[in-house]
Amino acid sequence: MEDVASEIAGVAVEDVEYLRVDGLPLMATVYRPEGDGPFPMVLEIHGGAWCRGSRQDEHALNLALAGQGVVVAALDFRMPPQGAYPASLCDINLALRYFKANAGRWNSQAGLVGVMGVSSGGHQAVLAALRADDRRYGVHALPDGAGQDARPAFVVACWPVIDPIGRYRYAKAARDGGQPYPAALDRVIPDHEKYWLSEDAMQEGAPAVALERGEAMALPPILCVQGDADIVHPRAHLERFIDAYRKAGGEVEVRLYRDQAEGFITKQPDAAASAEATGDIAAFIKRFGAM
Known part of the structure; x- marks a missing residue:
C-alpha cells in the first residue's frame, strides 16, 4: 500500500x-488526533465520477480535519470494472457498520460516526445515509459487529452529484450544444454510463427523486458545501434536493463559497x-458528531 505520512x-x-x-x-486510511477523545469520526468517500480517484485524493482536507479534532x-x-451500481453502496454500508462497531479503537464512539463525500462521493454519502437500512446495500456480513446499523450521525456533502440522471443529461446537452463548456463534462459522460449502466438506474439512485416519490428514508442532518x-x-439540482429533504422533515445546512469552482478545497487546499x-x-461535524 502507498505510504501516507x-x-x-x-x-x-x-x-x-x-x-x-x-x-x-478494501482499505481505509485513518487519520486520528492524539488524545483520549471521544472524537467525532467521519468516513470520507472520494470523488471521480464513481469510476476514478483514490482514498488519498482528499489527503490535505482529511489531515486538516484530524488536526481540528476529527x-x-x-x-x-469498488469501482468499475470491479463493480457497478450498487457495489460501492454495499461497501460504504459495510464501512459504516465496521467503523461504528470498532470506533473505540480510534477513540470515538458508534454514535459519533458520520459520513462525508466529494462530488460523486458526496452523492454516495447522501444515498448511503438515506438508505442505511436498504437490504440491497447491506449485503456484506460483519461477524464482529452483529446488530450494528449503518445509520450515520451526520452527512457532509461537498459539491455532490446529487441528481445523477439530471447531471448526465445536463452534460450531454452541454456537449451537444456547440458552446464552450467545462472539459470535465466530457469525462463524466462515459463514467456515468460505466457505473450506472442505465438511465433507469441513475434515476433510481437519485436522492431527490426518491424523496419526491415518497420513499421512506433516514434523515440525518446534512451540510452541503459548494462553490x-x-x-x-x-x-x-442541489436546490431541488434541499427542498425535497426539508419537505421530508430533514435538516440541511448550506455553505456556498464566493467565486469558487468545482473541487476548490481539493484543488487549492491552501487557499483562504x-x-x-x-x-x-x-x-x-463537532456539533452533530457530539455526545
Missing part, C-alpha cells in the same frame, strides 16, 4: 483493511476559501 503534529495515520470482496482488499477514515470502495461558480455540479470551508465542515 502525517504532516501535522498530533495526528497519527494508518491503513486498515475493513472489507475483502472476492479476494479484493477522526477521518478515507475509504476504498457558487461551480457549473460542473448544477446548483439547481478552502481553509474557511474546512473550518465550517469541522464545526458542523
